[in-house]
Amino acid sequence: MKRCFLKFAMVIFMLTLISGYVSSDALAKTKKGDPSFGRIVYIDQNMAFVVINLGKKDGVEKDFSFEVYRRDTKIGEIKVVKVRRTFSAADIEYTYKNRFMKVGDTVRPFKKAAETFMRRQKKILREKLNELFIQAQNLLKNKDYKPAEEKIREALQLDPENKKALRIFNEVKEACLREKLNELFIKAQAYLKEMECELAEEKIREALQLDPENKKALKMLRKVEEALRTIISIEPETIIVDINAPKNIIHSTAMDVLRKYGCLISSSNPVKYSLQASKNKRVPLIKDIISESGPFTRNKIYYSVEVEKSPKSDYLVINRLIIYLRGVYDKEGQAYNYRIKMSSAAYKEAQEMVRSIKYLAEGL
Structure with missing residues (x-):
């Protein structure tokens, strides 16, 4: 056994x-x-x-x-x-x-x-490595990062601990990272220009996943966060406006803001609004902004003014002016989801609008 x-x-x-x-x-x-x-x-x-x-x-x-x-x-x-x-x-x-x-x-x-x-x-190994190093460095100079990475990986397979191969590999990795970050920054800037803040934020966070300490990405993220302000709610002192005035001051001034910050205000996408008055009911100045592309409108700007009938039948009392960015409406024009955000520049513009309304209204 x-x-x-x-x-x-x-x-x-x-x-x-x-x-x-x-x-x-x-x-x-x-x-x-x-x-x-x-x-x-x-x-x-x-x-x-x-x-x-x-x-x-x-x-x-x-x-x-x-x-x-x-x-x-x-x-x-x-x-x-x-x-x-x-x-x-x-x-x-x-x-x-x-x-x-x-x-x-x-x-x-x-x-x-x-x-x-x-x-x-x-x-033989030394000659082969030198050949691969030269090829990788030339590709790196020409910004052909992927082929350069393939060459240096081939070198590391032959000699995993070669210091020169590891150094060139790190150079290729850093160059690839810079290229990818630059691509994300360009996209983020383009989204910011169009006030697509959420998409810009998404690209910047992608960049931070690649390089968490990147100063440019962190600076851009702060810029986006500043742009993503929550709902602007401005409550001025009571303003009385004559609804029979030849020019509707509230509407025309608000439209200036919308034209500046909202892409929807155009002849192809008409804005439907109504100014209604009732003794006990507050009514929005602009009821809805409906896109022609479908029953739902996403990421658009709209605003409303809460009003009520004054004791005098020919006047409305403005209790609250609200400017919205990124509301979602259903096909009936009713807002059912509020994700309201606005840039700091638009915030200042809205404040100016309220001051203008108040000043002009006092002169009526």
Whole structure:
């Protein structure tokens, strides 16, 4: 039973080795005698698996392992057909002749072959890396960031700890970030110009996700937050306006604000308004602003003036002037959702409008 178990364990060990994976513990067990020599750790009818210990470098034990062909029990032509663990090339060949091969043999000639191979491999690697560095830097200068990133990633696959590759990779990443941030800032500025503050805020927050400490993005966010003021509610002292006056002061002055800050005020999108008076009911000056594109109007400007009939039948009392930005109306013209916001510039304009109304009304 014990013998069967040992045979099973040996088979598992050999399969592990021939598959190309050798742990540090397994390697340590195969290194007997002079540690600078290699050792044949597995052999079958066609292949032998060889481990070369190259000694320490930078305080780390270096091993070189590969498979070789064998013919019967003699070494005829031995070729390196696979390079394990550290190297990726499989096309470098070395030839040795007429040596009997068995498990446990030290393989002094392979040590020289391995060292020669390593020197040649380092030269090939250095030349390939330099070629990739030049290509990546030229692409970076031409602002072709994606191809540049692909080249430098290829270099890092060959040498993941190469300092120059890591430095160029960081340069490419920073350039890609700058390009993406600039694209988001341009879109945000365009949205701000059209008073689409929520869309501008969305783009700026995308930028902050990429670079949370970006000063330009933080400054733009403050600008957007300033523009996204809540409902403006101005309550002047009681103003009495003659509704029979030849020019409706409230309406014409308010329209100036709407034309300046609202894209909807045009001949193609007529504004429906009504001025009604009743003894006990407050009525908006502008009832609705309905878009021709559909039953719902989103993100548009409108305003209302709460009025009530004065004791004198020919006069209205303005109790409250309200300017709205971003209201949503249903097809009947009734506001059912208020997300009211306005820029600081529009706020000042609204205050001026109230002062103008009050001044002109007092002269009536």
